[in-house]
Structures are given as C-alpha cells and as structure tokens.
Amino acid sequence: MSLKALHIVFAxxxxxxxxxxxAWMLMESPLLKRKVVRIFPHIIDTxxxxxxxxxxxIYYEAFYTHAWLVAKLTALVLYIAMGSIALKYGKTKKIRMCSLIVSWLIFTYIVIVARTQSPIPFIYTG
Ligand code: HEM
Structure with missing residues (x-):
C-alpha cells in the first residue's frame, strides 16, 4: 500500500x-472515559x-514553502485544539457542541485543501 493510501486511511x-x-459526548456516555478510548485516537492522529x-x-523540497501544506498543518493543530475542547475541556455542553461543529468544518477544509492543493480552495490556485 502506498504512503498516500495509508495517509488517507488514517485520515x-x-x-x-x-x-x-x-456522539458519545453528546449522549454523555461513560464510554468516553475508557482508557482505550482516550489512548487509541492519539495513536491514529500520530x-x-x-x-x-x-x-x-519526500515529495516536496522545502515543504514549508508550499502554502497549502502549511495551511494543512496549521488547520490540523486547530482541529486538534477544537477537538479537545469538544471532547474534554469545554465547560458547558453548548461550548462542546459548537466546538464539535467547528472541528468538523476544519476537517472538511483540510480534506478540500488536500484535494485542491490550495490554501484558499476554489479562489486561489497559485
Ligand atoms: C486531518 C488531517 C489531514 C487530512 C484529513 C488529510 C487528508 C489528505 C488527503 C485526502 C490526501 C489525498 C489528496 C489527493 O491526492 O487526492 C492527502 C494527501 C497528502 N497530505 Fe494530508 N491530510 C491531513 C494532514 C496532513 C498533514 C499534517 C500533512 C503534512 C504537512 C499532510 C501532507 C499530505 C501530503 C504531502 C499529501 C500528498 C499530496 C500529493 O499527492 O502530492 N497531510 N491528505
């Protein structure tokens, strides 16, 4: 399996x-507190x-000069931050729900950036 295919599987x-x-957070399920549920996602994310x-x-020389790759990395950091507010640090359910929706939107942005190789998809193609 190629590295790209593996990357897509991890995504x-x-x-x-x-x-x-x-979904477990919204249902207030105790499953969310299980050790395996807390550790396994970190392995996938890594x-x-x-x-x-x-x-x-491997594919790009000085990859940090490619705006779409920098955008992806930055968005991934934001996705992880919003995700931890959604699943753990959000003080109220409303905050956690909003963070969950924002996380999904950021994830969608990352996939579109990956597909178009543009930091501002559909507008900037340089
Ligand atoms: C949530 C995080 C991420 C998601 C959902 C994601 C998704 C994807 C997808 C769907 C592709 C295939 C695009 C295509 O060719 O059709 C891809 C390719 C790629 N991704 Fe990611 N990715 C993520 C994080 C990252 C990060 C952090 C990096 C490193 C800066 C990265 C670097 C790349 C590279 C170099 C390719 C191959 C581009 C090429 O074909 O030349 N990705 N990613």
Whole structure:
C-alpha cells in the first residue's frame, strides 16, 4: 500500500474515531472515559501526522514553502485544539457542541485543501 493510501486511511480513521467520541459526548456516555478510548485516537492522529510529514519531506523540497501544506498543518493543530475542547475541556455542553461543529468544518477544509492543493480552495490556485 502506498504512503498516500495509508495517509488517507488514517485520515478516515481519525474522522470516524472523532465523530464516534463526539456522539458519545453528546449522549454523555461513560464510554468516553475508557482508557482505550482516550489512548487509541492519539495513536491514529500520530500516524496521520507522521505519514503526512513523511510525504511532505519526500515529495516536496522545502515543504514549508508550499502554502497549502502549511495551511494543512496549521488547520490540523486547530482541529486538534477544537477537538479537545469538544471532547474534554469545554465547560458547558453548548461550548462542546459548537466546538464539535467547528472541528468538523476544519476537517472538511483540510480534506478540500488536500484535494485542491490550495490554501484558499476554489479562489486561489497559485
Ligand atoms: C486531518 C488531517 C489531514 C487530512 C484529513 C488529510 C487528508 C489528505 C488527503 C485526502 C490526501 C489525498 C489528496 C489527493 O491526492 O487526492 C492527502 C494527501 C497528502 N497530505 Fe494530508 N491530510 C491531513 C494532514 C496532513 C498533514 C499534517 C500533512 C503534512 C504537512 C499532510 C501532507 C499530505 C501530503 C504531502 C499529501 C500528498 C499530496 C500529493 O499527492 O502530492 N497531510 N491528505
């Protein structure tokens, strides 16, 4: 399996595991506090980041000069921050729900940036 295919599988797994935990958060399920549920997503996220960075280093010279890759990395950091507010640090359910929706929007942005290789998809193609 190519590295890119593996990267896409990790992206899918991240989305599924995040959405599942998001649903458990909304249902106030005790499953969210299970050790395996707290550790496994970190392993997937690390694999996603590692596969992305490895491809960036192999395929692109000075990858940090490619705006879409910098946009992806920055958006990933925001996605992780919003995700932890949604699943853990958000003080009220309203804050957690809003953070969950923003996280999904950021994830969608990342996928579109990946597909178009543009930091401002459909507007800037340079
Ligand atoms: C939530 C996080 C991420 C998601 C959902 C994601 C998604 C994707 C998808 C769907 C593709 C395939 C695009 C296509 O060719 O059709 C891709 C490719 C790629 N991603 Fe990511 N990615 C993520 C994070 C990252 C990060 C952090 C990096 C590193 C800076 C990265 C670097 C790359 C590279 C270098 C490619 C290959 C581009 C090419 O074909 O030349 N990704 N990503």
């Amino acid at each position: 899918l797994l991240t989305f599924l595991s995040f959405s599942m935990r998001g 694999c996603l980041l590692a596969s992305g960075l490895t491809m960036a280093l």
